[in-house]
Amino acid sequence: MQTNTKTGVFICRCGEKIAPFIDLEALAGIVSRDANVAHCEILPYPCLNPGFDRITETISSKKLNRLVIAGCEGRLMLKKFEKTFEPMELLKGQIDMINLRGHIAAGNDLSPEKRAEKGAKLIKAAAAEMAALAPTIQKRTFLDGPVMIIGGGAASWTAAQELARQGLDFMLAPDIGDPEILFEELHRQYPGEWKNYPRMKKIRQEVLQSHRCNMLPAGDLLNLAGITGDYKLTFSMADGNQRVYKAAAIIACLDAGLEPPTEEFGYDGQSVIIQPEFDEYVAEKGIFEDQVVFWVNDYEAGYPEFAQLSALSAWAMAKRVRESYPKSQAVILYNEQMEIPLTGRDRTLSRNLGIFWVPYDKTIRPTIQEGFITVGNLNDHMEYDIPWDLMVLSPERAVSGRTRKTAEILGLSHKHGRFLTGHHAWVRPEQVGREETYLAGSARFPCDLHEALAQGYRAGRKTAELFQKSRGGELFVPRIVCSVDPDKCVGCGLCQELCDCGGIGVEEATGGGLPRVVDPLICTGGGTCAAACPYKALVLQNNTTDQREARAGALASQMGPDEVIALGCAWGGLPAADNAGKKGLFYDPRVHLMSVPCVGQLDPGILARVFLDGSPGLLLLGCNPEECHHSYGVDHAWSRVNLIKKLLTMCGFDRRRIALAHADLNKPEEFVHTVNSFANVVGAIGPIGKTPQNISRLKSMHELVSNNARIRHLLCVTLRQNDETEYKGNQRHALDFDRDFSAALREEFLRTRLLQLLRTEKRPLKLNELSNALMENREQVGEQLWSMVYEGLVHRSHYNHEALFIAG
């Protein structure tokens, strides 16, 4: 652990792209006078080999352990610096970049001297953040133990086969039941897949013979606890007992259920059946001389995306009908919008077998009658009747019942539509330790058996790769992930509800009040959960709220009376600003841009700090709505901005001093509009007077939003959760809630101010003195004082029959 912080600042001349526009000597002069900067140097190109060599020398000679490179876009260049200086023990988080070229040199018409001043502000703020950074050690994860293959889907067998071949122990989880009945059940999920049965049989045999295989007795998954490498799965067994298994990794193999469609298609289970029932029908009744009509009714039933999948099943069945019962007829009816999913060879076979593919007019819905179905002919626009003895419909596909429950326990969300999505992190691969929980089978998205089996192989292979990495000691935990302080965590579980990456779980069993734990390999480092925690028990390592607050504070303290800070998120605001700079678009130079990984990871304390340290305005530039890369961070930022707005109003300041805006990386022109209009708004309002009263109010505001667990908790429960698919804003009694929230806020704000006053005065004060000093209603102040006395926050004594109060 480095205790002695030494930050080196390297400023890039960038040929003719920076040097002529900024007075770099003046800039270096200002920066090197900063207390947080140990070394400052101007280089022609820090980002090319000559520059690297020079920086390397300086790092060794001056023992630098933090770097700030002031050059161009950190989004593009930072990785190269991180890679180059990793051997010098400068790990991720210890190097930062300022986009001098895009945000300072281009984008305004200031003089080179003014630009130097503007750039120095950003660099000094970055140095302040570096000073507040306490880098963690580089952690690794080790996987040791069997893999649990759960869910009982068809893909289980290929996943197991792959694991057995890679030499890994695995458990085949209970759902599967007796492997002998596999083929009796398979057609229910994957109809018409007889051609794959021999292959499945071989795979099953290989798996069951493997000494790596541990076949578990049947049971239902009840609970999942622990993190990657150390999972505990609790099953409820058929005999009513519970059993716990330990596993190092999990592969979920789940199949979607196939159900009969709605009743307007005439489904009766007798002569109108669905594809999964075909096998049983043939076994029971046989077909002989029947006319079998396969109606691919997916378009009419409202899921056209599965029409081809159903058509393939229908094709396999029609083939079987014609081959086994030559006297019968097979007709496949399909909507004209569907393309026939057959290869040329299959088409020939279909012709030879005499299978009729009949497209029908999409505008005329086929009508099913006894013995006939009426369809619109495409050529002559006449309606024809097609006779049938057996009607086979497409099934409706959905994840339901037991599969759905298992998926929910495993944290495989159901976010969009009816099917499961493994968590797919929308961030750079380096930001996560491993991919999502491996999920294979048609529950992910309807597919045929071949595809499901392939997914099983893939899941097995990927899991084996993880184990291999772990054996080589190369399964590193990303540098920027959350961690929970178990001493502070009260187990409210709000973070888990907010977390979109599925990285937060519990160590043991279920229930309330249990400390949460972060799986560092799944956490995407969004930090929206850390900012939401009412008790600050969650910390985003190497990117903490303290760091961010130090930076925002350092920048705010350098702001002029009409200058504002804009916090741009790494996916929206920052790229938009970078691109605006690249295009040379001018925007208001009073706007100072500071980059943050996500606006959702801004603790309200940071927002309050900006005002406390002297910035007259703060703009948050997030992504577009619904495009946030980190658990609805932009929605969370909205709630926090709203909180600060309320508090600004209570302090007597203009609530327009803070605003949330959305920026698209590809619309730099709109970014310019946004920041200009905000700068104009705040410019018209003017600065916040630095009177003792204002400062004390801002201090109370900062104290309240940072440390008041009641308000932080209330705020946290209003944040958008990951199962809310769309933020409609029409929450029940939204206005009532807002009023209640404001009332709580007023109450707590008054209490915070009271306590702060008593603490600064350090002497007993009378009620009158207190209410006069705060300029608040005497009765309200009294009311809060009594309850604070009751809670032990304030001590009361009496002198001359008058109550005196002092901080507890």
Next chain:
Amino acid sequence: MSRLSETFEQGAINPMITFQIDNQTVEAKPGWTVLETAKHYGFEIPTLCHHEAVTPSGACRLCMVELREGDWSKLVASCIYPVADGINVFTDTERVRNVRRWILEMLLSECPASKHIQDIAARHGVSRTRFPVENPEEQCMLCGLCTRVCEEVVGLAAISTVDRGIHKKIGAPFLRPSEVCVACGCCVTICPTDAMQSRIDSIRRVSATQLAAKTSW
């Protein structure tokens, strides 16, 4: 192996390399390229497909310089040409200017709509092209910076070149929105000609399920 330790190891064996750029003696370490050294010493060489964030590819050939030895001389792409003892590099000779003008004329025919390329061409005294213009709206010069940044910096391969030869273009596989793309916008920022700006909206993904519905069959 990192660039640094490579440099160290080679540097331990070899001392500094001395050579000349435009008759000025410069020192470099083994492993540096001519372009890097020239930039470090303040010689300006025009580039298009070169960006410090990614490995150089020598695609655009705009950074050509002349290497002279007596009467004999050759042209090399400075961004990928490693430094060597005693070479004589010339960054702005008649031969170099001539080849740059040719390249710019070709670029003007390939991507006539790019403002940036028009500007560079104008600086080199090229305002029109003798080659046929296939698509007057085209901005992309296929320098591959976007695909390189996606692979090397972002760590994905959401975009690549699709098709070959004169049909080659940049896009996600099958020219459909990519599920791999994380919409970081690095390709837009790095693109020297603004071509990516008009392309990214057809690449960055829509919601995962919408996409699965489109591409599953």
